[in-house]
Every structure is written in C-alpha cells, then in structure tokens.
Amino acid sequence: MRNSAITVSGLRKAYGDKIVLDGIDLDVQAGTVFSLLGPNGAGKTTTVNVLTTLMKADSGTVRVAGHDIATDAKAIRSVIGVTGQFAAVDELLTGQENLQLMVDLQRGGSSDGKRIAKELLARFDLVESAQKQASTYSGGMRRKLDLAMTLVGNPQIIFLDEPTTGLDPRSRRTMWEIVRGLVADGVTVFLTTQYLDEADQLADRIAVLDQGRLVAEGTSSELKRQVPGSHVRFRFTSMTELEAAARVLPGSTRDDEALTLRVPSDGGTKAMRGLLDRLDEYSIDAEEFSVHTPDLDDVFLALTGHSTEVAK
Template sequence: MDAIRVSGIEKAYGGQRVLTGIDLAVPAGSVFGLLGPNGAGKTTLVRILATLVRPDAGRAEVAGHDVLAEPFEVRQKISLTGQFAAVDELQTGLENLTMVGRLRRLGRAGAKRRATELLDRFDLADAGRKLVKTYSGGMRRRLDLAMSLVTNPPVIFLDEPTTGLDPRSRQQMWSFVRELRDAGSTIFLTTQYLEEADQLADQIMLIDHGIAVAEGTADELKVRIGGERVELAFGSAADRVLAAADLDAAVVASTDLSVTVATTGSAAEVRELLDRMEKLGATVDKVAIHRPTLDDVFFALTGGNPR
C-alpha cells in the first residue's frame, strides 16, 4: 500500500516553472528521499503534499486522501518539520509540547503526559523545564521533531531536518528517523546531505529544475553511472604510459602516474589486472578501489551543487 501517490504534478510561479510532471509513489512504512540542487522544487513539492500550496496540474494523495479535495483529512494524517525549528524560545520544552497537545485536543492531562513521553524519547528530559532559548541547535531540532509527533501521524515530512547540525546531532537525528520508520511511519525526506539519503532512504528521487531525472534505490542509482573502478598508481610515467596503451579502451581516467579502469570490484578481477601489469613489466606501486557514491550520481545527472 502506498502512503503517498503523486501523478503529473506541476507548479509555476510568475511564469517560472518549478515542477514539471512529477510522478512518484511512496510505500507505507518506508523512507523516501528527495534530492536536488538549490531551486530544484523540493520544498515546493513538500508544501503541495502538506496542503500548503495548490498545484497547477496533477493529482496527489497522502494517506489515502486527495490533497485538494480533502485537505483537512490530509492534515490530520501528517506532520511537517521545516528547514527551521518552529519552536517558542520564551517557553520551556515541556510548555512547547504541552501547548501543541492542547491544540490537538489531547486535554490538559493528556497533553502533559504526551509531552513528558516525547521529552524522554528525544533525550530532552533534563532540559524539559528550561527555556528553549538556552537550547543548542541540535536540541531545538529534536524538540521541533518531537512537536510534530505529538499525535503519532502516519506520514511525516522532514524538509532538510539536519541542516546546520553538528555531526553528533545529525547522527542522533538519523537514529530517530530509523526508529520512526521501524515503528511503521512513512517518512518523506528532503536533504542537502547526500550521505543522509544514502543512509536513510529506501527509495530516492533526484530532481533538477523541477524535472525528475532519476529514481531508484541508492545502489540502483550508483550502478546507473557505472560500477566500481580500480586506480593503479605506477612508480614512473613510463610505466603509466605502457599500462595505458595495453589497457586502451578500458581506461576511464588517467593522471601522470596512474590509470583508472572500470571493474566489477571482485578480488579475482583485481588479481588478474595486477598479473597483467606484472607480465607487461609495468610496476604498480598502489592500488585503490573506488565505489560510486550518491555524490557521483548527483554530479553526473545534474551538474550542480547538492542541496
């Protein structure tokens, strides 16, 4: 069953097309990663799915409800954590969470009980009675995420949730995302960190100038731009020239003292390659195996900077 379905979504602002014919399906209980450069349309798509922006064309359903025909029902099933923490600095963490619970009609006792549970879950219990203005950036992001989970929504939109966080806080947020998925929530994630999508997303879509240019698992996208490569570093330029001439069409890159060839990455193939160089008389000083990353995919398919 799909928690999110999008068909032919389009959006333009002042004649500038932001999204063009976006189609996607997100299975329930999975993490979907949306990647793209600045201005690619990531946040616009999230805002459409969260019923904050009307599309110009196309259809979208979230948790079984049409975003245009049933916006109220959609809002009851989702939470949205934006790029900036939406917390009240002049209240404590406990007060922020309790306020959201009251607004969600949990009642005074129910709201406070849920707030206490979330403070424990997000490692904020010790800071729960401190003003939010004293919190670190990582603590604010954790509180922001906790506020979006007061009612346990089945679909969670995270729009660049770890922007500006230090590595430790980012790892902590990753753990929370995995816990939410394991508990059955569907996560729609946009991020400027390609490693983040690689670590978390079950399925990834890459968009550029509002157009979907690739979709698949991280491994499928990496295979799309080529498999593993072996870099052979030689002790002299003469050896490098000798090797390059012998390998010829297999060479995909070279420097003054190295050549890089495509490979499956198997040990047998690497041994065969080294034996070939030995018979040729070209001395190999170092061997390095390079595996494609999502960074490679990004630059190959968009030619832009990750965002």
Template sequence: MTTSAIEVRGLRKSYGAKVVLDDVDLTVNAGTVTALLGPNGAGKTTTVHILSTLVRPDGGAATVAGCDVVRNPDGVRAQIGLTGQFSAVDNLLTGEENLLLMARLRHLGAKRSATRVTELLEQFDLVEAARKPLATYSGGMRRRLDLAMTLVATPRVIFLDEPTTGLDPRSRHTMWDIVRGLVAEGTTVLLTTQYLDEADELADRIAVLDGGKIVANGTPDELKRLVPGGHIKLRFADSTALHTASGLLRESTLDDVDLALTVPSDGGVHALRTVLDSLDAANLEVADLSIHTPDLDDVFFALTGRVESKEAQS
C-alpha cells in the first residue's frame, strides 16, 4: 500500500497584494521523486519554504512525514533535509569540518558524528578532498558537500531546490546518480529544477505550477500525452507502397521525397499496434519506423504559455 510522505491541501500564501500560492493541492508518495516545475515567480521555492517550516502559510494545511508544518514544526524539521539554491557551506572550514559541524548541530554525539562523516565522505567521493580548504573545491564538489550535509541526520524527506544550477553536465549527472541512490534506499525527494531534462530523468511525478496554482500533475509520460503533436513516422521502400499506405491511413501526411508517412498518434502502444495491423492486413512492409512524442518543453509551453528551453526554465 502506497503511503504519502507529503500532503498539501488548499495551501495559500500572499505577500501584500501578490498571491504566490492559490489553493495548492499536492501529494508526494514515500520513496519517490516529485518535481515542481514552473516559470519564475510561480511559487516553487515558496512551496519548499513552507514545507520545510521556513515560511508560515496563510491558509490550507500541509504535513510532512505525518507532522503538520504549522502545529508541529519541530517534528517536521527532525524528519527533513533541505538543500537550497545556493551552497550553505562554510568557506573557512574544510569539507570534513563542515560535515562535523552539521553532525554536532544535529546532536549525533562524538562517536556517531565521526562515523557518519566518514560514511558521507565516501558516499559522495570526497575522501581525498576532505581536509582541503573549500577554495580548492569545484562547483560540483561544493554541491556534493552541500547535499552530504543535508543527509547527516538521515532524513526521511529531502527538499532539493534547484540543486544542479550552474553545474557542468558531468557534475549534474553525478548528482542525478546520488539522488537515484537515495530514493532506492527509501528517501522521498521533492525537487524544484530549472532543467526540464532533469525532471524527465529523475521524477516519478511532475507538478506544474503557474500563477500560484497546480495546472497539471502526473507522470512525465502522462503530461506529454496532454500535448498534441505526437506522431508515428513510417518510411517505405517505394512509391507504390507509400501511396497504398496513405490510402489506408487517411489522417496521415505524405512526403513523396522521403517516401514517408506521418501519422498522428499519442505515442501509446495501442495506437502503434492499430497502424501496424492495418499495414500487415494489406501486406505492406515498413522500411523504417520512428515514434515522436512531445517533450517537457512542449508541455511547459502548452500549460503556461511561455517558451522555455531545457537550459533556461526556472
């Protein structure tokens, strides 16, 4: 039976006359990754700040790991970790010293602190840099250290607010692998990201925020199927087969130059099977087949009316 780690109902927040969150509902199942997408000012970071007890909501209710964020903030804080948009490391300390400081703040005790720090240095591939000043750390190393500090007390729920912003592609993929490993061990992750491909790679579910409201919520594949433009492209060996197939598949678009047909499709198995069965019944062979489905760029534009690239959405 699936249990929820985060429950949000009717969440509201305003700053003066500006409504940031307007009756937001959200459920995050335990042991999964949910990504919050939306344009600048959509309310993503405000949502994270409310759920991590940094900001008090104006209305509605929210629980994290079974604890109410307003009535039991200490209970929430005991169960969560938060990695913000900017590294929260002390530049005057080494990586090891940063982790030890966090362990002591979490009251782990001297013996447990030392053991946990050793575990995290190994897990995040920071052993060789452990006693070096942070001035020698790359951006990816600093981000890994920041996430390691979040995990000192082994939180059940982690909030990652744009954790890979500014990282090079290799460092981003390293962070993705770390997140996947945490989820495999049962950790729940709520992620905000400015990279659409990151949400596609990591998220079990995606919630799209726009104007303070959740305008769509589902798996990446479910959201892509909301957007028109998906199609099956069929190539044939000769013009005769092409035109015969065009007569069978009446909604298709014909390309005589490439000997290709484009057939509208939602990208599902049933649609593909229907097309192939029609061709098989007519003894028509397909030389090449490809399936094209809308990506999250298309979804984002369709839902928010904004053009956002994979490298610039926030």
C-alpha cells in the first residue's frame, strides 16, 4: 500500500468575514496525481499556498511528507517544489542562466551544477533555445522552463497550480506528458486546475472545491457517475427485441429508427450486471451496449453550480 504524501484535516482560512477554506479534509497518496478542481475563487490557490508553507491556516492540521506544517515548515520546504499560475522565470536571462541560477541557489554552486542544468534542458526539450532570453519564449516553453527550475532540488512532492491555463492544446498535452513522466519516477503531484479534462487525463483522484468546501471526491469516473444524465445505450437487431427490452427495463427511452434503447444508469459494475441479468432473464439479446457519462459542462454545472465558461 502507498503511504500518504499529504494529509489535511479541518483546514480553515478566512480573510476578515470572507471564508476561503471552510474545513477541508484531504489525503494524497504518494506517487500519484491528486487534482483539486474548481472554478475561479473556489480556494484552490489558497489551499496550495497553505500546503506549501507560503500562508498560515487559521485552523486545522496539515502533514506534508510526514512533517507537521505548524512545527516543521523548513523540512517541508526541502522536499517540495512549487510551480505557480504564472511562470516564475527571469525574462532578462537565458533559459540556461535561469536554470543555473536556481542550481546555484539550491545547491550552493556545487561542481555538478552545469551538468544538472544541461540534463534538465534536455529533459524538457529546451536545448535549442537554451541560449535565448526567456522573454522570447512561448507560453509553453516558459512553463517547461519553470517546471525544470522546480526540479533542481529533486522534490518528492510537486505542486502545480493551474499549470496549463492560457496554453494552446499542443503545449497542454506536452505538459501532461511531463507530469506523467514525473509520476513514473515516483514523484507525487498535487495539481490544481479549472479543467476536468485535464484532471481526467492525469489524476488518480480528484477533489472538487467550491466556495471553500469540498463538494465531491473520487476518481474521474466516479465523479461523472454522480451527475444526472448517465445512461446505458443498448442496440438490438430487430424491432421485436427492442420492444421486448423496453417492456422489461423501466424508465428506458426508445429510438425505433436506430433500434436503440437508452436506460438511465450510473454505469457501475453492479448496475450493469443488473441490466444484463434482466435481459438474460427474458432471453433478450442486445447486439451491443455502451456506457455514456456526462461531459465536462455537465459535471461542472452539477457539482459547483457553474458552467465551464464561468470557470475559465
């Protein structure tokens, strides 16, 4: 079994009368991607700031890599890396100079600093642009350089706060591949994002935060099954079978032209077994079946009360 990389209990934070975090609980397993999803203003960045020792909580307990954030913040900082919403690179320096600066700051000018910088430039496909000023980099290149700088200290846990906001689709997918590579190397990734499709691609577990409260948690499939609209679609080879199935599966919707039957269901194993057993009981054969779950807009609207257009 994996150990917990991050545990949070009863975390609260307020600014005056505005409650930003209202008693959230989290358990992030080591060597996984945990995604905190939510619209703008949900409290995602505040959560990251607290977990990375940049901000003190009003109450609650937090342990990161086994260290208590209230008593051992220095130890936590030594094992984490943070990439914020905006790339923290010096635009007047080249890519290599940015990396070398970070190496010098973290490793005190160690003799292997140049080697480390060179390896990271190669890993993030920045060798050709290494001698160019960061001001000439595209948004995706800046993001890659920023993450490379974060990896200088070989962190056990990396916090990525909305790392692909504003990036084009190709750059987003490049970042996804980088994240997958980090996890394959045993790194734990705490990812905050506005996009369920990003969490869907990367996260082992997802927590949905809205107005400072966790409104749902689970795998991407589990979250989608919570939203009304999930259904199983059966297709039959004859009208006779379609009519027979419609009689024995209450609440179903027929499409006579396509010979299909839509049955409300969460798509889980138990529900599917029940539907198939029901058809088998009446000797009805379906040529094929498929499970359909809500899309990004459906999930966001149901869980947070906001469409994805509002969340972006």
